[in-house]
Amino acid sequence: MKKSEPLTKKPQELNRSFLENFRYTMSHNPYHDKLGEFKKFVLLNEEGEAHRGHWSSEVFKNTAPLCVEIGSGYGDFMHQYTQLNPDINFIAIEHRFKRSFSLARKLEALPVQNFRYLRAKGERLHMTFGEGEIQKLFFFFPDPWPKNKHHKKRLFQSYFLGMAYQCLAPDGIFYIKTDHDNYFEWMLEHLEHYNQHNPDKKFKIELKSFDLRQEYPEHFLSSFKTKFEKIFIEQGVKIKALVLTKEHRG
Ligand SMILES: C[S@@+](CC[C@H](N)C(=O)[O-])C[C@H]1O[C@@H](n2cnc3c(N)ncnc32)[C@H](O)[C@@H]1O
Numbered sequence: 001m002k003k004s005e006p007l008t009k010k011p012q013e014l015n016r017s018f019l020e021n022f023r024y025t026m027s028h029n030p031y032h033d034k035l036g037e038f039k040k041f042v043l044l045n046e047e048g049e050a051h052r053g054h055w056s057s058e059v060f061k062n063t064a065p066l067c068v069e070i071g072s073g074y075g076d077f078m079h080q081y082t083q084l085n086p087d088i089n090f091i092a093i094e095h096r097f098k099r100s101f102s103l104a105r106k107l108e109a110l111p112v113q114n115f116r117y118l119r120a121k122g123e124r125l126h127m128t129f130g131e132g133e134i135q136k137l138f139f140f141f142p143d144p145w146p147k148n149k150h151h152k153k154r155l156f157q158s159y160f161l162g163m164a165y166q167c168l169a170p171d172g173i174f175y176i177k178t179d180h181d182n183y184f185e186w187m188l189e190h191l192e193h194y195n196q197h198n199p200d201k202k203f204k205i206e207l208k209s210f211d212l213r214q215e216y217p218e219h220f221l222s223s224f225k226t227k228f229e230k231i232f233i234e235q236g237v238k239i240k241a242l243v244l245t246k247e248h249r250g
Helices: 030-038 045-051 055-060 076-084 097-108 122-128 148-153 158-167 181-197 227-234
Strands: 042-044 066-070 089-094 115-119 134-140 168-178 203-209 240-246
Touching (some): 042 045, 066 076, 066 122, 076 089, 089 097, 097 115, 122 158, 158 168, 181 203
Parallel strands (some): 066 134, 089 115, 134 168
């Protein structure tokens, strides 16, 4: 397996969408305009970045804790979680247009409207949320990019971990699930690498499992199945999971 990339990588070598001057290209995707029908809760491209650091006060107009999911797909988790927890603010990030449209139609009908939906990229986390703004961060079944030459496209890398650390509240929690053995190993390696190089901003591993449902059947992460997770479980794939918090010194 490819070894972790050095943390000192220059920004120029990173995926462009991590960079401050990145702009989404004007898309001719037909779903771009269709998503405009859901302006009440859908924000497109950079629109969400205007609320960085002020989501609860400006957008939700309350002081409820902010939960963020990256790569919501068809939104099964978001759907369940927002309706079971009316006292939170929830933001879903998904970059595929058609998937976003299909989800937006379902979301419109939900009785509890405690969410916003960003047609945007997870790489923009630090541009979208202020320091310590996120109470819970969810990252379920991210695209595994299985080919070696595509590993660099995996979102879970040192740079991303630094952003996640910055955006999480001091007592924030980062929940991760994956079906993919190689991506899970990659996550563990990158986490170790990140922690070694960032002794003041370390993540603490609260839970690490190679078989979540067997080892932690009562855990919150075993209490729901995302759309992709249902498929993997039917195929007999073991679900791998991580729960991370910020390590505090002293
Ligand atoms: C394998 S699907 C999992 C969807 C959902 N979390 C589930 O478990 O059912 C991964 C999703 O992440 C989205 N995605 C991948 N990379 C992303 C990125 N950089 N930013 C936002 N969404 C992304 C994909 O479009 C896709 O819908």
